[in-house]
Amino acid sequence: MTALAIGIGLVIGALVGLLGGGGSILAVPALVYLAGQDLQQAVATSLLVVGITSVVAVLPRLRERQISWRIGLLFGSAGAVTAFAGAAVNRVLPEAVTLSLFAALMVGAGVRLLQDKAATGTACTVDDGRVNWRRCLPRTLAGGLVVGFLTGLLGVGGGFLIIPVLVLALGLSMPTAIGTSLVVVAINSAAGFTAHAGEATLDVPVTxxxxxxAVVSAVAAGRLGARVDTDRLRRWFAWLVLVVAAVIATRLLVDLLT
Structure with missing residues (x-):
């Protein structure tokens, strides 16, 4: 089981280091179906691991100044509030319903990632590079509230949702969006873990x-990130997400029929 956890961690860390998120959307089903954890334990473990990994992965990007700190902190703070609401809903939903929502979210994320790269938005930018808070603040807070709720509900850090919002709605460049996403994921994961911590007992050796x-893999991936074709990697990740969603849906259907 420890060897399996190491294998999962290497994959999750690489995704976080390269893409600024996306690890937890695979971590939860991997912990449930491969490591045999129940959903509450998998959610708590995923949030803890992805949160710590995001903090480590953001360090190499500090030198490149690829982080919009004010947007990241506002986005993350808004999400920290609604993460507790999402966790409260998670406690009353049947596990099958939660996993069904998870699979549906994965399909949506996978399809979105496979779409051709859209034009960058301009909500937060003005000619001299300063932030236009009149247009940017409402979108930043709205995005943070939605992603934070999903973090608490499904145990996902939300990087695969955060980056499209930062690029398409707020107008950040892809490198800055990835760095800023790591900040948001760390904040959201900390809030989500706090909300779930009393509901599950962690398997310490596995965790x-x-x-x-995940930390070792994230550091290595972060150093390689500048030399990787991110569009190709994004497409590979999208197909992987869709395959995992299909596996979850199949398992749920089999459980329903048996």
Missing amino acids: VAFTAA
């Missing part, structure tokens, strides 16, 4: 192995 592997 430590998972976290260590």
Whole structure:
């Protein structure tokens, strides 16, 4: 089980380091179906591991100044509030319903990632590069509130949702969106883990192995990120997300019929 956790951690860390998120959308089903954890334990473990990994992954981007700190902190703070509401809803929903929502969200994310790259938005930018808060603030807060709720409900850090919002709605460049997303994911994961911490007991050896592997992988991936074709990687990740969603849907259908 520890070896399996290390393998999962290496994959999750690489995704977080390269894409600024996306790890938790695979971590939860991997922990449920491969590691045999129940949903509450998988959600809490995923949030802890992805949160720590995001903090580590943001460090290489500090030198490149690829983080919009004010947008990231506002987005993350708004999400921290609604993460507790999402966790409250999670406690009353049947596990099958939660996993069905998770699979549906994965399909939506996968399809979105496969779409051709759209034009960058301009909501937050003006000619001299300063932030136009009159247009940017409402979108930043709205995006943060929605992603934070999904973080608490489904145990996802939300990077695969945050980056499209930062690029298409707020107008950040892709490198800055990835760095800013790591800040938001760290904040959202911390809030989501706090909301779920009392509901599940962590498997300490698995969690430590998972976290260590993810951190090492995230650091290595972050250093390689500048030399990787991110569009190709995004497409590969999209297909992987869709395959995992299909596996979850199949398992749920089999459980329903048996």
